[in-house]
Amino acid sequence: MTHLILDTLTKRYGTATAVSGLTLEVARGECIALLGPSGCGKTTTLRMVAGFIAPDAGGITLGDRRIERDPPHRRAIGMVFQAYALFPHMTVAGNVVFGLEMRHVGRAERDRRVAAALDMVGLAALADRWPSQLSGGQQQRVALARALVTEPDLLLLDEPLSNLDASLRGEMRSEIDRLRRRLGITTLFVTHDQEEALALADRIAVMQAGRLVECADPRSLSEHPRDVFTASFLGARSVIPLPAAGISMATPPGASHLVLRAARLQLLPAGASTDAPFSVPAVVAEAAWLGDTIGYEVTAGPHRIRVIRPTTEAAFAPGQPVRVAGWPDAIAWIETSQGVAS
Structure with a gap:
C-alpha cells in the first residue's frame, strides 16, 4: 500500500532549480534512500517533506492527506538531523520528551513513552545525562529516540551517520535498520554514502542535478543499472x-x-x-x-x-x-x- 507520494515536486531558488519535477511513491513500511552527490537536491527534497521548505510546485501526500502546505508539527513526521540538534540545556530524557510536551501529551503517557523510547535505543540508564556527557553514537541514539517517541507516520533521516567515525557507523546502521523494521515505520533518508544506502534501503532513488535519475532495489541498481x-x-x-x-x-x-x-x-x-x-x-x-x-x-x-x-x-x-x-x-x-x- 502506498504511504507517501511525492508528485512532481519542484523547488527553485531564483534562476536555479534545486529539485525539478520529482515523483516518487513509497510503500507503507518501506525504507527509501535518496542518494546522490552534493547539490543534487536530496536534502531539499527531504526538507520539503518535513515542512521546512515549501515547494514551488507539486504535492506531498502522506497516508490519505495532502500535507505540502501543513506546518511541520502537523505532519506526523519524526526527523533525525545530521548534527543531531540536541538541546544542550536539557537532559537526555528532557530532549526525548520535548516533542510530547509540545503535543500536550499527559504526564503519565509521556513518562511511559520516554522510558520505552530510551529502552529501545539502549539509553535507559543515561536518562539524566547531559548531551555534552555523551559520545557521538549516544547522541545519535538520543536523536533517534526523540524522533520515534512521538510515534510518527514517517521517519526522515538526514545524513544520519555522517558525524560518526567509521567504527560506529556500521554499528548505528544496524541499529537503525533493526528499529525501523521492528516498528514497521516508513522511512526516507538522505545519504551520499553508497554503502549506507545499499545496506539500509529497500529501494534507492538516485538523484542528479535536481532530478530523479533511477529508483530500484539495491541489487537491481547495482547489478543492472539503467542509466x-x-x-x-x-x-x-x-x-x-x-x-x-x-x-x-x-x-x-x-x-x-x-x-x-x-x-x-x-x-x-x-x-x-x-x-x-x-x-x-x-x-x-x-x-x-x-x-x-x-x-x-x-x-x-x-x-x-x-x-x-x-x-x-x-x-x-x-x-x-x-x-x-x-x-x-x-x-x-x-x-x-x-x-x-x-
Missing part, C-alpha cells in the same frame, strides 16, 4: 561509451555503454591467456594499497579501467603491462533507450 550516471556513481566501476576503441567483444543490440565492475575483473600478467569474454591488454597507471585489497587504475588504449583485487594475489606495479579480463558477472550493458546515456 549511465547511476552506473558511474554507484560503487567501483568503469563506464565505457560504445563503440569502444581497442575493445572487441559481442555487444547486445541497442547497447550504448559497457559497464565493468572493478571487484569482479581479473588482472593477469601481460602474457597470460584467457577465454574470458572481456579481455584487453593494459598498463598499470596507479596502484593503491587499501588494506585487504589493492585498487588499480589501468589504461587500455584511450580507456581508463578500475580494478580491485585482494592482497592475497600477486601485486602489479605502476608502469607494468597487464591483461584485464572479465567474465559475464563483471559486465553490464546500458541501452540509450533505458536511461539518459550521458
